Amino acid sequence: MKRCKDYAAHYPKWNDWKWQVANRITTADGIAGFLGMTEAEKNDVGQCLSAFRMAITPYYASLIDPNDPDDPIRKVCVPSIQETYPCENDMADPLGEVSDSPVPHIVHRYPDRVLFLITLRCSTYCRYCTRRRVVGEEDRIITEPELKTALWYIRSHPEIRDVLISGGDPLVMSTEKLEHILSELRAIPHVDIIRIGTRVPVVLPMRITEELLAMLKKYQPIWINTHFAHPQEITPASGRACAAIVDAGIPLGNQTVLLRGINDRAEILKELFLKLVHLRVRPYYLYQCDLSQGIGHFRTTVDEGIEIMHALTGNISGYAVPKFVIDAPGGGGKVPINYNYVLSKDNREVVMENFRGEIYRYPQPAVRQNRADNPPTE
Numbered sequence: 001m002k003r004c005k006d007y008a009a010h011y012p013k014w015n016d017w018k019w020q021v022a023n024r025i026t027t028a029d030g031i032a033g034f035l036g037m038t039e040a041e042k043n044d045v046g047q048c049l050s051a052f053r054m055a056i057t058p059y060y061a062s063l064i065d066p067n068d069p070d071d072p073i074r075k076v077c078v079p080s081i082q083e084t085y086p087c088e089n090d091m092a093d094p095l096g097e098v099s100d101s102p103v104p105h106i107v108h109r110y111p112d113r114v115l116f117l118i119t120l121r122c123s124t125y126c127r128y129c130t131r132r133r134v135v136g137e138e139d140r141i142i143t144e145p146e147l148k149t150a151l152w153y154i155r156s157h158p159e160i161r162d163v164l165i166s167g168g169d170p171l172v173m174s175t176e177k178l179e180h181i182l183s184e185l186r187a188i189p190h191v192d193i194i195r196i197g198t199r200v201p202v203v204l205p206m207r208i209t210e211e212l213l214a215m216l217k218k219y220q221p222i223w224i225n226t227h228f229a230h231p232q233e234i235t236p237a238s239g240r241a242c243a244a245i246v247d248a249g250i251p252l253g254n255q256t257v258l259l260r261g262i263n264d265r266a267e268i269l270k271e272l273f274l275k276l277v278h279l280r281v282r283p284y285y286l287y288q289c290d291l292s293q294g295i296g297h298f299r300t301t302v303d304e305g306i307e308i309m310h311a312l313t314g315n316i317s318g319y320a321v322p323k324f325v326i327d328a329p330g331g332g333g334k335v336p337i338n339y340n341y342v343l344s345k346d347n348r349e350v351v352m353e354n355f356r357g358e359i360y361r362y363p364q365p366a367v368r369q370n371r372a373d374n375p376p377t378e
């Protein structure tokens with residue numbers, strides 16, 4: 001692919017998502033030519049590709065500024081030699097998803113909901129992916145026998161009322177295959193909501209077609225969670241994709257990974273979250289970066305995340321502030337991490353700090369051991 005100003009005019013099928021997937025940039029030569037890399041940079045990419053694959057949709061690549069070596073989108077999708085450096089805490093399965101998996105493709109960790117990984121394929125691979133050991137290793141979607149087993153598991157566990165379909169990226173599948181899975185899930189009476197986790201609105205917005213939305217609408221209630229990492233990803237095309245999803249009556253949330261050198265400043269995340277709320281996308285989670293292999297250079301300290309949350313909370317609309325969580329290594333699940341606003345707390349009062357750092361006191365009600373022992377006195 002050649003760089004140009006108006007891609008849609010030069011590439012007649014630019015807005016066809018299948019063309020975008022078929023024409024992904026997957027080789028060191030491909031990305032080096034597109035970004036004008038030096039031979040040394042190209043060799044570095046080649047070396048990374050022997051460990052973790054690369055794929056970038058032409059649309060997403062077109063958002064990179066080739067003259068900026070620190071371009072955030074470039075860092076998200078183009079391999080850097082740092083991925084090949086071993087880091088002491090790296091884990092192949094940082095979230096313990098293998099041990100919480102009762103049958104292939106299902107992760108059952110929380111009481112009322114499961115994660116259902118229906119594909120290993122994405123249109124664009126994020127360098128910091130938490131499932132990078134499996135995602136992108138092979139371009140595989142769930143087979144029919146595996147699907148039968150996973151559905152059997154969900155059917156035989158009536159406590160499951162929320163199924164979170166993820167991967168990989170479920171919206172890179174054909175509409176027919178996805179509909180097959182959704183219709184099977186919808187036929188299970190105790191499945192209340194179905195959620196889809198997808199990065200398609202960001203990296204392949206042309207996939208959000210009328211045909212796809214008409215299909216999804218048949219299986220409501222559906223919620224979609226997408227994955228914007230930086231304000232530069234918000235474009236007219238991604239904005240249209242988000243608007244189309246919300247206009248179809250599907251609530252849209254967003255999760256963002258906190259990434260060193262990409263979005264680790266309060267100003268950047270504030271701009272991102274406010275723009276998302278403008279698009280009617282609710283920031284849901286901000287994740288501390290996981291311990292997947294070869295992504296140590298993306299990790300910030302936890303304190304940096306807490307400081308960013310502190311800078312945002314109270315200063316911008318509550319709707320624009322996500323929950324900051326660490327997905328506990330080893331399979332502990334998501335743990336909310338907060339700035340500590342409570343300075344002291346006893347039976348008499350709670351002393352707390354507000355968003356400006358001013359001190360306030362909340363008097364506790366008189367303590368009663370037991371209501372029966374303390375009947376209300378008139």
Ligand SMILES: *Cc1c(COP(=O)(O)O)cnc(C)c1O
Pocket residue numbers: 107108109110113114115164334
């Ligand atoms: C994140 C996650 C969920 C969904 O959690 P919510 O907090 O409800 O969004 C479910 N199962 C697994 C294994 C997860 O990692």
Ligand code: SF4
Pocket residue numbers: 121122124125126128129130131132135167168169198199
């Ligand atoms: S879209 Fe999600 S699953 Fe796919 S590479 Fe990015 S983080 Fe991983």
